[in-house]
Amino acid sequence: MPIVVRTGSTDAVPVNPGEWRGWIATEVSYELNNIAAGFSIEMTNIGRCEQFADEPFPLYPQTPVRVYAVNDDGGNQQLLLTGFVDTDNPIQDPTQAVVNITGRSVGGDLVDCHHVREGLDGWLWQNQTALEVARDVVSRFGGGFGIDIQSDISLDTIEEYRATIGDTAFEILDILARREGAILHALPDGSIRFQRASNERVGFTIHCPRDTETIHDYTRRFSEYHARGQRHGYDDADPNEPADVRAFITDDLVGRYRPRLVQPEGSVDEEDALRRIQWQRARDRGDSLRMELSVPCFTDPNGALWRTNTRVWVDRPYHNVHRELLIAGVSFRSDNDEGDTTRLLLKPVEAYETEPRTRSRLSRSRRSSRAVAVAATPVAAANAADYSGWNL
Numbered sequence: 584m585p586i587v588v589r590t591g592s593t594d595a596v597p598v599n600p601g602e603w604r605g606w607i608a609t610e611v612s613y614e615l616n617n618i619a620a621g622f623s624i625e626m627t628n629i630g631r632c633e634q635f636a637d638e639p640f641p642l643y644p645q646t647p648v649r650v651y652a653v654n655d656d657g658g659n660q661q662l663l664l665t666g667f668v669d670t671d672n673p674i675q676d677p678t679q680a681v682v683n684i685t686g687r688s689v690g691g692d693l694v695d696c697h698h699v700r701e702g703l704d705g706w707l708w709q710n711q712t713a714l715e716v717a718r719d720v721v722s723r724f725g726g727g728f729g730i731d732i733q734s735d736i737s738l739d740t741i742e743e744y745r746a747t748i749g750d751t752a753f754e755i756l757d758i759l760a761r762r763e764g765a766i767l768h769a770l771p772d773g774s775i776r777f778q779r780a781s782n783e784r785v786g787f788t789i790h791c792p793r794d795t796e797t798i799h800d801y802t803r804r805f806s807e808y809h810a811r812g813q814r815h816g817y818d819d820a821d822p823n824e825p826a827d828v829r830a831f832i833t834d835d836l837v838g839r840y841r842p843r844l845v846q847p848e849g850s851v852d853e854e855d856a857l858r859r860i861q862w863q864r865a866r867d868r869g870d871s872l873r874m875e876l877s878v879p880c881f882t883d884p885n886g887a888l889w890r891t892n893t894r895v896w897v898d899r900p901y902h903n904v905h906r907e908l909l910i911a912g913v914s915f916r917s918d919n920d921e922g923d924t925t926r927l928l929l930k931p932v933e934a935y936e937t938e939p940r941t942r943s944r945l946s947r948s949r950r951s952s953r954a955v956a957v958a959a960t961p962v963a964a965a966n967a968a969d970y971s972g973w974n975l
Contacts, residue, residue, distance in 0.1 A: 586611060586663070586917045587651045588624065590641050605630015607681070608918030611650055611663045613769060613891050614928065615911045615935060618690035618753060620664050620769045622650050625918075628673050628680035642684050644668050647727055652881050652888065652915065661888055663915060664688050665728055665773035689725045689773040693752040696724070706746045712738040713759040714777065720755050721775075731774035732756075738763055738777070764937025768892065780909060780935040781892045787884050788896045794877035797902040803871040805843040808832050808864050810856035812847040830856035834864055843867075858939040869934030874904060880923045881915050889913045889925050897929060909935065 586609040605627030613620045624642065631640060642648070650664040666688035673682045698720055700706065708716045714734045721730040741762075746755050756775070760767050765777040810830040828851050847859045874897065883889055893910050912928030 585609075585653055585923075586915065587653045587660075588622075588642070589649050589651065590646050591648075604634055605682075606919075608916060609650075610914055610916040612914040612926075613912060615766050615768060615891055615909075618688075618756070618767050618769045618775050619694050620666070620688040620690070620771075622648075622664050622666070622686050624684040626682050626684075628675055628682050631673075631682055640671075642668050642671070644671055648686060662771040664771055666691060667726065688769050689728050689730050690753075690769050690775055692724050692726075693721060693730070693756065693775075696752055698746060698750055698752050698755055706748055708741070708744045710740055710742060711744075712740055713763050713765075714738050716741070716744060717756050717759055717775075717777075720752050724752065725773065728773050731772075732777070733770075733774055734765075734777040736763070736765060736777060736779060761938065764939075766892070766935055778892065779937060780932045781894065783892075784894045784896075784907075785883060785885065788898050789876070789878075790898050795899065795902060796875045797899070797904060798873045799903065800871050800873070801837070803867050804834065804837050805841045805864075805867060806834055806837040806839065807842040808834070808860040809842060809844045810847060810851075810860045811844060812851040812856045812859075814850055814852055828853055828856050830860055832857070832860055832864060834868070836868075855939070862936060862939055865933040865936055866938075869931040869936070872904075872908075872931055874899075874902065874908065874929040875926060876929070877924050877926050879925075881925055889915075889927060894932065895929070907932070911935070 588609070607625040607627065609622070609624050611620065611622045635641070644667075646668040648664075648666060648668060649662060651660045652663055653660050666686055668684060668686040669691065670685045671682065672684070674680070698706070708719065711719075714732060717732045721732060724730050744759075746758075750758075756767060760777055763777065765779060768776045768778055770776055808831070810828070812828040814826050814828050828847075830853060843863070845860050845863050847856055851859070878889075881888055889910065891910050891913050894907050895910060896907050897904050899905070908929040909932045910927055911930045911934070912926075914926040914928075915923075916926065917923050
C-alpha cells in the first residue's frame, strides 16, 4: 500500500513515489492535540535532477498536496493528509545526494500565523460558541482547501471571549478547546475537530510487536497533591465561608515524599479545589507512561487504517505494561528497506482527561458563575479476555 502524493487542490498532477527513480521513503504522522499533521519525502538528488530536468519539479514549497495510501493495484485510495509542501532541502556531499521534502496539513498555517483583525472588535466575540469563534478565526486560512472546524461534543454559548493581541490562530483555538475540556484533532481532509478521549475500542490485543520502546517516567509522579486557592466574593456568597481554600490527596503508588502544590485558577471552593488536584494526579499518572511500537503494514487486524483516539489492550510483560492504552499518535511510513510500517504512540487515557473548569473559565454571567464541569471518569480497563488475542 504505497503512499501517493498528488499535487494541486484538484488532484491535477499525480506524483507516485513508485514512478520516481530516486524515491527512498515517505512518512505521514498524526498526533492528538496537534492540528498540523506532517509528512516527509526522501529521494535522491540525482533521481530528481534526471527525471525533472526539462520540467518544473512538482513538489516545490507552497505546493498544495493530498497524500493517499493506495493499494498496490492502484485502487482503494484512502486519504491521509491535505496540506502544503513547507520545505525542499537538497543535500549533496561526496557520500550522498538526497532531497528531504516536508510539509504539513492545512492546520500548519494556524500554528505559524497570528490572528489579525482591524479594530479591537476583531479580538472580541460575544454570545457565540467555541465552534463559532473557531470558525471565524480560521475563515481566511487554508489556501485553496479551506479549513473546516467540527465538534463531536456539545458546546455552550460563551457570553464574552476576548483574545489577546499577538495570539496565533492556534493559541486561540487551544484556549477555546481547554475551556471546553476538548482535544484538538487534525483530520485527513484538513478539517479540525473538537473531541474528547474516545471510549471506542478495537477488538484485539497487542502482544509482541517487533519494535517497541516504553518509558515509565516517575519524575512526573508525586506522593502528595496540595491545592491552594481563593474564593472570590459574589452577591450570593456565604460571608462565613473562608477565602483561603485548601484540598489534599495522596498517590499511594509513589513510595517516597514528593509533594506537588497546585493553585487553581479563578474563584474556587473546596469541591473545585479537590476536583482540580484529582485531575492533576490522573494527568500526571497518564503522562508518566509513553509507549511507541512499530507494526507491519498500515492496517490493523480488522483491515482498517490505524487511527488515533481509539483504545487498545496491550500485553507486554517485558515492558511492564498490561493495560488499556489510547492510540495518541500514528505515523505511516513506506520505504525501500522496511516496506510499509506503522508507528503507534500509546499513552494512558488519563493523559487526555479534561481539566475541570472553575468559575473564571465559564461565562461571566452570575447565573452560570456557580456551575462546575465534572471531569470525565476514566473508563475501567477492558479485560484482555474480551479480545481475540491477535499477535503482532
